Amino acid sequence: MADQSISPGEGGGIEGAIIRTIFLLLLSASGSILALDFREEISRAWDEGGEQVTRVVIQPPSRTDQERPYFPKAMPVISGAESPRMPGLAEKPTPEMIANRMSFYLGSNGDASAIGRIEPGSAADFEKFLDHDGRSAKTIWLLSPGGSVPDAISMGRSVRKRRLDTMVANGGYCASSCPLAFAGGVQRLAGKHALIGVHQVSAIAKGTESWGDGISAAQQISARCVEYLVSMGVDPESWIKGMQTPKERLYIFRSEELQALKITTGLAKT
Template sequence: MRRDFSAPSFSVRRVIYWVLGLQVLIAVLLMGGDLLRALPYIGGRSDSPAFDTPVNPGDQTRRYRPRDMPLAPAREGNPDRPYRSTGDMPDRLTFVREGETLLVTGGITEGDAKRFRDYLAAEEEAGAAPFGAVRLNSPGGAVADALAIGRHLRKAALDTFLGAGDICLSACPYVLASGVNRAVSDEAQVGVHQHYFGQSTVLPAFMAVEDVQRGQGEVMMYLEAMGIDPLLMQHALVTPPEEIYVFLPAQLRDYRLVLTQDEPS
């Protein structure tokens, strides 16, 4: 009897369907597990105190919802800015000249690094006096753009600082880290937490882990290049996105996020 080899046998088709079904099942289970882990982040639930609760050693994790976070009231040395909370801040960075200081305020979004470079180039072409320092007031945002802005700041040999009442959270500390000299008012707040590096938490783990690890590695190499102790990242890695770990002034000095002209760079 002649056997037809032009089509797979019934048993082969069953194996193919079984393998495809198993792959679909694995994908569903992985996505379901990732979704369950992401639900607390999506809902923004956290048992930590509100952001405006004073921090103390060992009690430095605070709830982090950028649209609801209050800013410190105006104090001596703090410009009268029209921001009652981070929700009032611009959704993307704004750049304002105050003498030789550049005020950088608002969320960091994709494309802000290019806008920042274009702004500095336009100032230079217009013959404006060069900036000496950048003052930051930002709830953070896109990590890649924060790193790109920081590299450009270091190349331009600019200082960075926070004044009284300013905040620098999430990805913003990576911009702060780029200053040749770095200063933070005792009445300012600097904090970090986990980042997504452009990936959604509901993606299957096997698709997201590689990008997350690559992003974390890039941040650690960036911090080392800027003269920052990479151990700073330990606080970011263990703090979920719906919370923020706020540094104490002594920690800022220990991790070298604060660096005065009297210290070696």
């Protein structure tokens, strides 16, 4: 799961090491606890009836109330907002599309959709799409509950390398690792009622690894995420918000936060 290298001009080298150190110090000071889950626990949590494949109506975040339940399979929408229209689809996306492995669709005028879970191998699927059916794409519209962090970062780097823009539509949903892919856009736009949120990184224990090994792995992943976000021009405080939020919850950014933390570069007109 090796990432592409980051040049010094993109936040790597000494700057990256400094950012990593600052982040880990802030993380330690905040008292955030990184989640460590065993594979069976993750599978059970994701397959239980509580994570139904459905449309879920939630209230928009406010300054004093920004956490919402995390839905890895459902499609949340803000009360009063409609499900988003996505390029390349004749109809509105369904919850089943959100719950399945990410698929890609080419629309008109260079707009393309990336809809579904980011799973191991999704970054390779994305590259194939951009090399073939999506070679005329200029803006990637994301609708995803997230998933694989390494794949999300790889997708974001592909977006930046190709000088593409990213979009989360009005009423759209980009959660967990999805904002990492979104951060790759040269221009990053979001609709007024877009739901963009983050939470803690989870590490899966393997074989004889100890809990300490798992926590160390989660810390390393978090540091890579921050280093990557800095290289994309995003304020690292955005990921600290995630590290302070339990994995079963989601910290939803308000519109003004998205701009202040440079997660977005502007507000979408649609």
